[in-house]
Amino acid sequence: MSKLITLTIDGKQVSVPEGTLIVDAAKKIGIDIPVFCYHPKMEPVGMCRMCLVDVGRPVIDRTTGEFSQEEDGSIKIQFAPKLETACTTPVSEGMVVIGASEKVKLAREDILEFLLTSHPLDCPVCDKGGECPLQNLTMGFGPGESRYLYDEKMHLAKQVPLGELICLDRERCIQCARCVRFQDLIAGDPVIGFYQRGRALEIVTYSEPGFNSYWSGNTTDICPVGALTTVDFRFGARPWELNAAASLCSHCPVGCNLTLNTRREASSGGKMVIKRVMPRQNEWVNEIWICDKGRFGYHYTEARAERLTQPLLRKEGKLTPVNWEEALEVVANRFRQASTHQEEISQSPNENGLLILAGGRLANEDLFNLRTLAESVGGQTALYSHMAGGDLVAQVGLGEGSNFSDMGAGTTILVIACDLEEEAPIWWLRVKQAAERGATVIIANPRATKLDKSAHFKLRYPYGGEAATVMAMLNTFSAKRPNLPPAYGEQVMAANGETMQKLARSPELQAAAQAFANAENSVILYGSEGIGLPGSQALAQACANLLISTNHTGRTNNGVLAVWSRPNEQGAWDLGFQPRNNLKQTLRAAKALYVVAADPAGDDPALAETSDFLVVQDLFLTDTAKLADVVLPAQAFTEREGSYTSGERRVQRFYPAVPALPDCLPDFKIAGLIGQRLGLDIETRIPSKVFNQLAARVPDYATLSYARLAEVADQWPVVGREDLYYGGTTYQNRQGLGVQLSPSAQRGELTAMKWQEPPNLPESDDGLLAVPITRLYDRGQTLKYSALLARRLSPACVILHTTEAERRGVKNGDLVQVQFENASALASICLNEQVPVGVVLVPRSVGIPLTAPQWIKLQLAERVKA
Ligand code: SF4
Ligand code: SF4
Ligand code: FES
Numbered sequence: 008m009s010k011l012i013t014l015t016i017d018g019k020q021v022s023v024p025e026g027t028l029i030v031d032a033a034k035k036i037g038i039d040i041p042v043f044c045y046h047p048k049m050e051p052v053g054m055c056r057m058c059l060v061d062v063g064r065p066v067i068d069r070t071t072g073e074f075s076q077e078e079d080g081s082i083k084i085q086f087a088p089k090l091e092t093a094c095t096t097p098v099s100e101g102m103v104v105i106g107a108s109e110k111v112k113l114a115r116e117d118i119l120e121f122l123l124t125s126h127p128l129d130c131p132v133c134d135k136g137g138e139c140p141l142q143n144l145t146m147g148f149g150p151g152e153s154r155y156l157y158d159e160k161m162h163l164a165k166q167v168p169l170g171e172l173i174c175l176d177r178e179r180c181i182q183c184a185r186c187v188r189f190q191d192l193i194a195g196d197p198v199i200g201f202y203q204r205g206r207a208l209e210i211v212t213y214s215e216p217g218f219n220s221y222w223s224g225n226t227t228d229i230c231p232v233g234a235l236t237t238v239d240f241r242f243g244a245r246p247w248e249l250n251a252a253a254s255l256c257s258h259c260p261v262g263c264n265l266t267l268n269t270r271r272e273a274s275s276g277g278k279m280v281i282k283r284v285m286p287r288q289n290e291w292v293n294e295i296w297i298c299d300k301g302r303f304g305y306h307y308t309e310a311r312a313e314r315l316t317q318p319l320l321r322k323e324g325k326l327t328p329v330n331w332e333e334a335l336e337v338v339a340n341r342f343r344q345a346s347t348h349q350e351e352i353s354q355s356p357n358e359n360g361l362l363i364l365a366g367g368r369l370a371n372e373d374l375f376n377l378r379t380l381a382e383s384v385g386g387q388t389a390l391y392s393h394m395a396g397g398d399l400v401a402q403v404g405l406g407e408g409s410n411f412s413d414m415g416a417g418t419t420i421l422v423i424a425c426d427l428e429e430e431a432p433i434w435w436l437r438v439k440q441a442a443e444r445g446a447t448v449i450i451a452n453p454r455a456t457k458l459d460k461s462a463h464f465k466l467r468y469p470y471g472g473e474a475a476t477v478m479a480m481l482n483t484f485s486a487k488r489p490n491l492p493p494a495y496g497e498q499v500m501a502a503n504g505e506t507m508q509k510l511a512r513s514p515e516l517q518a519a520a521q522a523f524a525n526a527e528n529s530v531i532l533y534g535s536e537g538i539g540l541p542g543s544q545a546l547a548q549a550c551a552n553l554l555i556s557t558n559h560t561g562r563t564n565n566g567v568l569a570v571w572s573r574p575n576e577q578g579a580w581d582l583g584f585q586p587r588n589n590l591k592q593t594l595r596a597a598k599a600l601y602v603v604a605a606d607p608a609g610d611d612p613a614l615a616e617t618s619d620f621l622v623v624q625d626l627f628l629t630d631t632a633k634l635a636d637v638v639l640p641a642q643a644f645t646e647r648e649g650s651y652t653s654g655e656r657r658v659q660r661f662y663p664a665v666p667a668l669p670d671c672l673p674d675f676k677i678a679g680l681i682g683q684r685l686g687l688d689i690e691t692r693i694p695s696k697v698f699n700q701l702a703a704r705v706p707d708y709a710t711l712s713y714a715r716l717a718e719v720a721d722q723w724p725v726v727g728r729e730d731l732y733y734g735g736t737t738y739q740n741r742q743g744l745g746v747q748l749s750p751s752a753q754r755g756e757l758t759a760m761k762w763q764e765p766p767n768l769p770e771s772d773d774g775l776l777a778v779p780i781t782r783l784y785d786r787g788q789t790l791k792y793s794a795l796l797a798r799r800l801s802p803a804c805v806i807l808h809t810t811e812a813e814r815r816g817v818k819n820g821d822l823v824q825v826q827f828e829n830a831s832a833l834a835s836i837c838l839n840e841q842v843p844v845g846v847v848l849v850p851r852s853v854g855i856p857l858t859a860p861q862w863i864k865l866q867l868a869e870r871v872k873a
Contacts (some may be wrong), residue, residue: 014102029093029104030058033793034725040106041115041120041144043231044158044183045094047734048726051194052095055122055183057144059090059114065101070729074101090114090588116150117124118796123153125206126160127178135233137246140732141181159860161206169210170217171798172299173227174241177209180234181247186226193296193441195460196220210234214469216798221432221783224302228286228295229735239303239795240283244270249282252664253742254347255651256301257368257644258789260571261433261534262653262745263293263301266738267645267664279665281305281645283549287738292657292720294588295737298432300783302391303795310792313627315640317670323371325630326638331670331680335619338601338637338683341620343854346384346685346690361386362597362618365584366604367573370649371658373674374575374582375704378605379689381680389593390584391605391853393858394535396547397580400750401707402758403551405530405566405655407749411437413807414564419526420554421519423451423806424546425534426475427458429783430570431654434532447526449519451476454848470537470778470846470860472507474765477549479511480520529559536572537778540586541861545765552760560594568654572781572851578652581707581748590614603674604641606631609855613829624677627788640671647673648694650716652748658708659745660716699833774862775815777805777825777847785852803855804837805865806848812838822872825849826864830856833868 009024016033023032028051043055063084065074065251075083084103090111093104100676105111123145124212128137158347163177176817184201187210191197213469227235234245248267256263271279284305288299319326345360346575363381365388366373381388411434414420420438428435435458442448442461450459451466451473459465468476478814510516523529531550550567559565587593590607591614598639600618602625607614624639625631632638638779652658667673671713672680679691690696695713705755719740727739752758768776782801807815817823821836832855842848847865849857 012098012100014098014100014104015230016104017107023098025098027098029060029062029096029098031724032098033093033104033106035447036139037740038106039730040093041148042094042732043140043144043181043830044185046229047187049185049188051092052184053092054120054190055181056092057115057118058093059553060092060111061105061108062087062096063103064099068580082849082853101662105758109505110441110548112148115148119145119149120153120155121182123149124155125178126181127160128157129176129233132242133233134236134241134243135230136730138736139233139307140231144732148387161699162814163699167209168217168238169212169235170219170223172236172238172303172795173218174236175210176234176236179232180210181232182208183231185229185231186235189226190220190222193436194220194222194225195457195472196222199226203636215339217272221298221300221428222296224299225296226288228737232733237283237302243273244268251738252663253287253660253740254645254664255574255659255661256297257430258300259760260569260574260577260654261293261431261448262574262655262657263433264289264659264740265295265297265301266695267305269664280309281665284350285736285738287472287742288722288726288740289744290412292653292655292659293433294412295726295734296433297434298783299796300432300790304789304793306644306795307626307789307792308645310627311668313792314668315626315628315632315638315671316668317640319638321636326633326635328630331672334601334637334639335680335684338622338639339600341636342384342601342681343685345620346386357592359597360384361599361601362592362593363388363601363603364391364594364605364607364682365389365579366391367571367576367579367727368604368644369575369579369674370644370651370694371575371578371582371701372649372694373603373678374584375697375701376675376678376682376689377424377601378582378584380685380687382652382680383682384685388584389590390586391602391607392571392573392576392579392586393540393543394569394571394576395540395544395586396533396567396578399502399547399551400567400569400577400654400656401581402751402756403554403560404750405568405747406561406753407657407747408563409566409747410564411441414528414530416446416526418446418564419449419523419529420446421449421523421531422458423453423477423531423533423550424538424571425452426456426534426536426780427534427570427844428456430534430572430781432783434568434570434654434862435806438532442641447522449523453843453846464515464522466516468510469506469843470776471542471765471768472510472837473538473542474545474763475507476510476516477546477553480523481549481553482511483517483520484524484557486506523553524557524604526559528564529554529557530560530565531567532570533567534781537860539779540588541766543561545763548761548763551758552762554772555760560758561750561755566752571654574653575651577654577656578650578658581652581656582701582705594618601870602635603678608634611830611858613856622676629788639677640668641677642667642671646671649673649675650694650698653745654746656750657745658711658716659747660743661712662742711746714798716745719744730737735833751784768860768862771862774864775807775811775847776845776860777827777849777857777863778850779857780848782850782853785850786854787852800837801850801853802837803833803853804835804850805855806837806839806842806843807846807854808840808842809838811842811844811847812836815865818871819867821867822871824866824868824871825855826866827856832856
């Protein structure tokens with residue numbers, strides 16, 4: 008712990024760690040020194056001078072080296088002739104800071120008068136009005152009148168689009184550089200900057216498309232004026248008209264805390280609608296940031312024309328609207344028959360009664376009721392996912408109390424098979440920041456990703472060599488692997504060829520392995536780049552083995568994280584849902600199939616042939632729903648209450664923000680109503696009661712309750728309604744920080760190493776190896792309804808190296824027919840020099856049915872016009 012320094016600010020004494028800035032020391036004792044350019048999450052620059060204070064320091068007697076004393080025995084303080092900026096001046100022992108003097112008051116008045124010389128009188132129409140630091144600080148510290156003539160104000164462009172998401176009002180900019188610094192230092196995307204000087208200075212974007220960053224929305228939160236606004240919210244509402252509901256992001260496993268601002272409005276027929284999505288502070292999860300997918304990707308919940316709004320029953324071959332009674336009765340009857348069938352065929356491994364296939368967007372309460380339903384009728388459950396390892400995360404996942412913010416020197420982080428910014432943006436940000444604090448980052452991936460900039464070691468294995476790479480790291484300290492079958496490593500190396508052998512022997516891998524093993528704390532994040540389910544199982548197991556054999560389990564800031572593609576896949580694993588390797592056969596073998604929040608037929612037409620009786624429960628009429636016998640309309644997460652378990656196994660609550668669409672029900676309730684018709688005692692009324700039952704049945708969740716998940720604690724930096732100037736418009740967290748579960752290794756339950764062979768790909772003479780990758784802006788159910796992000800969505804494309812394209816006679820933009828084992832698809836060619844030759848990358852969820860590596864052939868379908 009660093010040395011404590013004691014100083015006095017406006018008569019109050021405070022002790023803070025050495026190196027603390029005056030502005031933060033003041034904040035800790037409730038004294039607000041006004042700031043514009045300073046932001047507690049960024050290095051200070053001292054540009055605006057709003058934070059000027061009078062600073063006095065003890066006079067040191069040169070002969071004794073002690074503080075000199077006044078005649079009355081008090082310490083002699085000497086004040087500097089000029090005021091100093093509180094945001095750049097660190098505290099020192101015995102310092103005396105005065106922020107309430109006449110001199111400081113005049114300085115603040117001058118700065119505000121100066122800032123307002125060319126600021127427009129826009130407050131009545133400005134989006135920031137009501138939560139604007141300039142407005143608030145002018146009211147608090149301004150001169151009350153200006154000597155400047157209104158007619159002499161300089162007028163500048165008021166609607167400058169910086170890309171299609173963010174708009175700049177040049178007149179309002181006070182040149183604080185918060186936005187530019189955020190993009191450069193925090194987001195790592197320096198795509199905006201200052202152009203020109205003096206009053207002509209303006210913010211410009213250097214990228215194409217404009218403001219090309221997944222983080223752009225955060226600049227609108229921290230801009231201290233209404234210069235930067237989101238196109239989504241611009242002129243949409245006044246801040247004081249908005250309600251605020253606590254929520255969670257539903258797009259990835261990070262579990263970012265959100266606030267959904269809503270308003271009832273005439274243009275929506277008097278309905279309550281979401282006006283904007285804001286970050287809610289949780290320093291253990293997302294700090295005060297969210298990515299643009301989390302901010303702008305909610306519109307699918309409001310796609311009223313496309314949302315399912317009543318149950319549908321297939322009658323004479325057509326899906327026909329019916330009431331809930333009729334739909335549930337049909338479903339219950341058929342499930343009853345399937346359960347009877349289950350008893351008859353219980354000896355047959357190739358037949359099942361009821362199978363519930365659930366997706367990772369479901370809340371814990373939904374999954375618990377679905378599991379109860381399946382268990383009660385002798386049915387089975389499955390998770391619709393291309394990733395495995397949730398059971399291992401429950402054993403050797405991040406220890407309770409872990410926080411990326413505490414990771415720095417002494418920590419090693421291995422990120423494997425993952426393009427982290429595309430798959431879980433906030434984790435990318437937090438790993439990058441850990442590297443900046445001194446953590447050692449090892450990136451293992453066949454191609455370069457943005458996180459490479461933060462990497463100390465880059466391990467380039469060939470696609471298929473994911474688990475083998477981890478095994479090779481483990482093999483470098485073979486003395487620590489008592490249970491390793493001797494042939495395992497060698498077999499895997501051989502299967503992955505020369506490149507893999509070279510990598511395994513390379514000094515870089517050896518050094519990375521040592522850095523991992525010798526670190527005080529080590530963490531692994533594994534993703535699903537280039538692998539299907541069997542590959543993912545092998546990789547997860549190899550990661551767990553590496554952690555166990557290097558003694559990095561069962562402790563805070565140690566363990567493994569799976570970079571799932573859905574918000575609650577870890578919760579699904581915790582509740583017993585697991586993906587199936589042979590999904591096609593599993594679906595066919597079921598007498599009745601209940602698909603909830605998943606669209607297997609949409610992802611892969613080969614999965615369209617299913618069981619005798621198909622029920623689909625979803626928000627939209629998906630491709631799978633179109634084949635169903637019964638379709639049940641579910642509520643979106645914005646319309647209901649529930650809980651998710653994040654990838655870090657933090658269980659968190661979300662709350663309803665808008666009324667549900669008519670006739671849509673929450674998933675847990677629908678499952679419960681079906682169960683009740685089958686004579687089961689299932690809770691359908693309120694999710695807190697379902698959660699209590701869950702906690703009583705699932706040991707890892709035993710100590711949890713909704714009340715506990717809603718507990719909060721003090722957080723630093725202080726943000727919130729009264730402190731807008733300081734941290735931006737991020738919402739203070741008053742609704743719950745959630746609870747991180749401990750992995751079994753932390754509870755002293757020993758986990759043994761096991762071995763899982765990675766799958767081998769068959770040989771191919773001329774084929775190209777197509778591997779799936781994940782992109783943040785895919786064309787899945789959530790983003791395809793977002794008009795705002797439409798231009799940024801990934802096209803249906805295959806991505807390959809120029810050399811490979813030349814070899815195949817195709818050019819950038821050409822349309823090609825991609826021939827898979829059992830399917831084909833049209834895709835455009837996209838060239839990228841980072842892709843290994845002999846491989847094509849296929850983004851998931853863009854309409855190309857690839858869920859695992861496969862040899863493919865490309866055939867030119869249409870030449871791009873020159
Ligand atoms: S746009 Fe906003 S954040 Fe950026 S420099 Fe101007 S006032 Fe500061
Ligand atoms: S990082 Fe993930 S959870 Fe957070 S806002 Fe982005 S998509 Fe949502
Ligand atoms: S100079 Fe201190 S806040 Fe700007």
